[in-house]
Amino acid sequence: MRVWPATSRGWGVLIVLLCLLVFLIRISGPSDLEGYAQHRNIGYVMDMMWGGNWLAQHDIQGRILSKPPLHSWTIAPFAALFGVDRLAMSLPSLLAVLAMALLVFELGRRRFGLLAGGLAGLAVVMAPLMSKHVALVRSDALFALLILVGACAALRAWERPDGDWRGWTLFWIAGALATLTKGPLALVLAASGLLAVWWERRSDPDTPLPRGSHLPGVLAFLVITLAWFLAAWIEQGQDLIDKMLKQELLGHATGVHRDTTPGENLPKPTLFLLARFFPFSLFFFYALWRVFRHPATHVAERRIERFLTCWVLAGLLMFSLAAHHRPDLLLPLWPACALLAGREMSRLGERVGVRRFAVAVWVVVAVVLAGLFAQYHVAWGGRAENTDISESVRDAAQAFERSGLDAEALEHYGTPVTFQMALGTLRRWHSPESLAAILENPRRPVLVAFGYKSRDEPHLDGPGRVVEAVFEWPEEAGDGALLRVFRVSPAGLTAPAE
Incomplete structure (x- = not known):
């Protein structure tokens, strides 16, 4: 009797089924649309679908949008099909989480093996914060997916010895779409794994620097982002500048509009990462220790583990120094964490025995699913x-x-x-x-x-x-x-x- 799927297709089906199960648990529970700051996104969708404002939407209070509108645009086909309701507005988040899980699985399968990739994909779907966002009317899941796509493109471009303009073009296009989702921080997060280049060159001076032409990608980035921004600015005027650049971008970074200052709560993001992705986060932190103490001997494996490590640590540093603190901001870091955690879970399974470890994993999955059902059907607290x-x-x-x-x-x-x-x-x-x-x-x-x-x-x-x-x-x-x-x-x- 097999305890794990034996093929890539089997793992893919399992990940899809688990993601759909989590979504059904969430969507069948009582509505939470009045919580988690979903009201603004709901207002934007209503303004777009019923008010006809596609370039720049306003919420029910008449306030101009605080983030670019790509997330609202992804809701539009479902709202046109099903109506403006909770299901239609949740489907883009479901698809984003599912795409993240499958992409993490495929990358993990190719780099660390089938079991490691499968467990990494499972960690994406089952982590508590991810299960929250699978049905949330917010842009965080879509933003995290686009950063993952950009990071994978950057890794591919680095590893091609003669450079890869197609990889860089995909990186910039993904960055443009992510910028139209939540802002330009996406480019920094997607590229932060490339800090591993200098780390690798200390171990191997022959490690190539990233090569390839960025020109097509940069042009695509500028066309995509500026086309929307200029059109919205012409339509909305100074209100767009004041809201998106002054209040949101600078305000969140500096804490000007909040009673916080940059670096005030340094440990918070790390503690959020540990608590909101538990128990899979335990394997990530152990993997992090192993990357520094016992780096992989194989060059390709060492490169990707350091790429993932730099991606996470650079992101944690940025979020720790920022004045704005929210656990949901860590979503773009979790795919990298899940890949490292999946490799460690696979190694642990080899040490303790495949069957014994599989039983433990399925017990954890069952407990997490039961906890999700209790949390979203028998609610308590906030x-x-x-x-x-x-x-x-x-x-x-x-x-x-x-x-x-x-x-x-x-x-x-x-x-x-x-x-x-x-x-x-x-x-x-x-x-x-x-x-x-x-x-x-x-x-x-x-x-x-x-x-x-x-x-x-x-x-x-x-x-x-x-x-x-x-x-x-x-x-x-x-x-x-x-x-x-x-x-x-x-x-x-x-x-x-x-």
């Missing part, structure tokens, strides 16, 4: 709050549709984006000033919706107005309601809002 609110907002939208009130007539103040997503409407939040202007001298009834995201509630009362509460969710919740709708009518007018 996640319970996210799912409770997300589910309640969806129930509120269903109840509002049953009320007979016109969703298109609502003026919104602090309502969650998923409320409008469920209703199929796209109406920006009002500011207190703009809402006051609408209610100054109402000539017809106005429906005003207040949500739990509003910090204060503007006064609706005023001379010549009649204010009536017409909807509340949960019912009879009073001031603790998640959503409240009022009809503001001119005095003496009782007709419903149109």
Whole structure:
């Protein structure tokens, strides 16, 4: 009886099935769309699909996009096919994680052997943070995939003795697409493994420097990135510069818009890497120790292990020095970690016995899957709050549709984006000033919706107005309601809002 798949195809099928199983566990659980900062991406997709804004989207609050729009564009075909819902917006993340796992498996199979590659692919799919992102409406998984593609292209170009312009072209194209996903840091992360060139030259002075023409790739990078940026800038003006370059790029790097400074929490990214990818991260840290103490004797294997090590350590250093700290930022480093961890797991299996080690691995997989089911179906802590609110907002939208009130007539103040997503409407939040202007001298009834995201509630009362509460969710919740709708009518007018 075989304990591992005996062929590449068998491992590929296993990785696909495990990834789909993790996705089904995630997507069948309670919605968490109100958590993990997914609301902005949801608003961008709604603005793109319903508002027709493809170059530069705005969220439900009217704020211009904080990241380039490639992630939203990848959602568009699924949203057109299935509608703007949780499944359609999650599918690009599923495909990105699956592609990462299969690419890591193929690279590991070729460089370290079939078992090592298979275990590396398994580590990509089963790591807790990856299983979170497999169904998350965020761009992190796509960003990590594109960095992996760029890093593989850079490694290939380095190892070709006469250089490889095609490899460098792929590197720059992947970098351009990653830049259109989350920003230009992608190029640095994808190229950081090339620091191993100087490490290798200390061991072997004959190690070739990377060769090959970068010109086609650089031109492709500039055309792809600048074409979008210039078109969006012409359309949106200075708001795009202020948001993406000043607030996001410089703000996250320097902490200007946060109460943090660069280097304030140096150990955090390393601790995140250990905890959020456990238990596979243990094998990575052991592999890291072996790379320094017992480097591979075979030249090709030593090169790639050092390439992967430099990729991870350079990324950890950058994230440790940055002012912005979030575990999800480490996603682009995990494919390199998983490759080294897969090799160590394979070596351990050879030492303790294939069957015994396989039993241990499948027990771990079963425990991880059970833990994922418990986490995403029987939520607790902060996640319970996210799912409770997300589910309640969806129930509120269903109840509002049953009320007979016109969703298109609502003026919104602090309502969650998923409320409008469920209703199929796209109406920006009002500011207190703009809402006051609408209610100054109402000539017809106005429906005003207040949500739990509003910090204060503007006064609706005023001379010549009649204010009536017409909807509340949960019912009879009073001031603790998640959503409240009022009809503001001119005095003496009782007709419903149109």
